[in-house]
Amino acid sequence: MRFPLLFVHVLFLAIGVGLFLKAWPLLAEVPIGAILGSESWHPLRGDFGLYPFIMGTLAVTALAMAISIPVCLLSAVYLSEYAGTRIRESVRLAVDILAGIPSVIYGLCGILVIVPLVRELGEAIGIQTTGYSLLAGGIILAIMVAPFIIALTVEVFRTIPIEARESALALGTTRWEMVHHVLLRHARRGVMAAVVLGFSRAFGETMAVLMVVGNVPQVPGSLFDPAYPLPALIANNYGEMMSIPLYDAALMLAAFILLLVVSVFSLGAHFTLLRIGRFGV
Amino acid sequence: MGSRKFTENLFKVLMLLSLVLILSTLVGIMAVIVVKGWNAMSLSMLIETPQGGYYLGQGGGVANAIVGSLYLAFGASILAMLISLPAAFALQREYTNRRFADATRFVLDILWGTPSIVYGAFGFTLMVYLGLRASLLGGIIVLTMLMLPIMIRSMEEVIRMVPPELKEIAYALGTTRLETTFAVVFRQALPGMITAVLLAFGRGIGDAASILFTAGYTDEIPSSLLDPVASLPLAVFFQVGTPIPEVQERAYAAALILLAIVLLVNIASRLLGRRFSKNIIR
Numbered sequence: 001m002r003f004p005l006l007f008v009h010v011l012f013l014a015i016g017v018g019l020f021l022k023a024w025p026l027l028a029e030v031p032i033g034a035i036l037g038s039e040s041w042h043p044l045r046g047d048f049g050l051y052p053f054i055m056g057t058l059a060v061t062a063l064a065m066a067i068s069i070p071v072c073l074l075s076a077v078y079l080s081e082y083a084g085t086r087i088r089e090s091v092r093l094a095v096d097i098l099a100g101i102p103s104v105i106y107g108l109c110g111i112l113v114i115v116p117l118v119r120e121l122g123e124a125i126g127i128q129t130t131g132y133s134l135l136a137g138g139i140i141l142a143i144m145v146a147p148f149i150i151a152l153t154v155e156v157f158r159t160i161p162i163e164a165r166e167s168a169l170a171l172g173t174t175r176w177e178m179v180h181h182v183l184l185r186h187a188r189r190g191v192m193a194a195v196v197l198g199f200s201r202a203f204g205e206t207m208a209v210l211m212v213v214g215n216v217p218q219v220p221g222s223l224f225d226p227a228y229p230l231p232a233l234i235a236n237n238y239g240e241m242m243s244i245p246l247y248d249a250a251l252m253l254a255a256f257i258l259l260l261v262v263s264v265f266s267l268g269a270h271f272t273l274l275r276i277g278r279f280g281v
Numbered sequence: 282m283g284s285r286k287f288t289e290n291l292f293k294v295l296m297l298l299s300l301v302l303i304l305s306t307l308v309g310i311m312a313v314i315v316v317k318g319w320n321a322m323s324l325s326m327l328i329e330t331p332q333g334g335y336y337l338g339q340g341g342g343v344a345n346a347i348v349g350s351l352y353l354a355f356g357a358s359i360l361a362m363l364i365s366l367p368a369a370f371a372l373q374r375e376y377t378n379r380r381f382a383d384a385t386r387f388v389l390d391i392l393w394g395t396p397s398i399v400y401g402a403f404g405f406t407l408m409v410y411l412g413l414r415a416s417l418l419g420g421i422i423v424l425t426m427l428m429l430p431i432m433i434r435s436m437e438e439v440i441r442m443v444p445p446e447l448k449e450i451a452y453a454l455g456t457t458r459l460e461t462t463f464a465v466v467f468r469q470a471l472p473g474m475i476t477a478v479l480l481a482f483g484r485g486i487g488d489a490a491s492i493l494f495t496a497g498y499t500d501e502i503p504s505s506l507l508d509p510v511a512s513l514p515l516a517v518f519f520q521v522g523t524p525i526p527e528v529q530e531r532a533y534a535a536a537l538i539l540l541a542i543v544l545l546v547n548i549a550s551r552l553l554g555r556r557f558s559k560n561i562i563r
Contacts, residue, residue, distance in 0.1 A: 004368035005385045012388045015403045022406055071299040078296035098307050100547055102487025104514040108521055108536050109310050143306050174289040204396020206490040207518060231398040238494045255402035259395060266391045
């Protein structure tokens, strides 16, 4: 009976080791610091600096989280503390549907709605931009991770015992004061875990971001500059990578970095959630 | 007192605004896709493959992508089910000790969170190693990997919901572990199992990054497992980028069809779950 479970472990190991072995030829030739810290991306000359892509990934993810977290937290508090059962259930349905929408559809909406909007916004404040920018990517990504963060946060709030709420309210607090001083304080770890999981989800999202973010290998200087995140780098360059030496190693290194970061985040969130009494996600 | 009341009301308004924002993005996305897709939709979109290639336009539809997506998603669902069912049962106390089960759950959670582009990259490497070209088979293999953690974890949650008393009664009657698993636990967990499969199916049919290089893309409907295959998400992705209006129309139609399939799967899983759960003992 252990065989199918072993298969899961073997699959994970195979992915990790496989990507690492494919990345090894590059790592053996160029020190890792030089790859991660270099801004020079010229595959034909053998320069594989991943710095712009790492910064692009971080920038677009951080922007998405900055937009998403306040809205998600406020929604989650309302759903768990203020809303009646009927509203809660129907919003949950909506959140489920949002979570299930394929990422290319988010990308398509981004191209049709967000990109023109960003272009006009740029013009309104006097910046020339195509609209394919860090900001467009961040907005789309913020919408994509929202259902995920809301669902997790509501579940975290549910683990807080009702007595904690009642005793605060009995002391004469308003509901918001109770939320602020009791609920959020108790749920701090769980909310952190939810945010971290949302972050790691955003970190690896490929298609929707790729479609709106512009894909220029430079470190973005402003919200209206294009960016080029790691997943987009992998997706865009697959076709040609076989003909250029070490190109495939560089891309596999990018994939390995994604896997590593997501695993570390999962590890952290897993043990935080474990400690507040909820196993797994 | 006044300021406390004010804060309370302020945050209430902010919360309602947030909620409205979230709900309106859902409505907005649906509206954009439905309006754009509906205008592009016609019978030939559904039943014809593209004419004159993707650079030239010249009419035709997205039948290649519809059929391709269904091939990929059904193939991968069946393959993933074959591995997930035994795995989900094996995670139970009766079959595996707790530490190994916990470690496996943890690995599954990492795999669940692994970006699909990583599966794509790994799948592509694996296929090069095995000497496979971008094909239906390759796409199915990668989608199976993507679906596995979703399916196993959600099946397992369902199995754990089965009341232990039921199992104890069965054991008390002298059944073996396997008999109990099939006759009691499996039947009790069936509706949840179906939901789990549909959940994975919905995720698999919508994923583009993992099959970008492993399934390939073609204007034809594949005739064997080793032919490349088109898919709806990639039809959207490739065709929206062209300047030719006819080709863009195909992207909008493909997006609407994909959204419809995903929503149908979502509704079906709810309805099926509710219907089958009538006979469940809680």
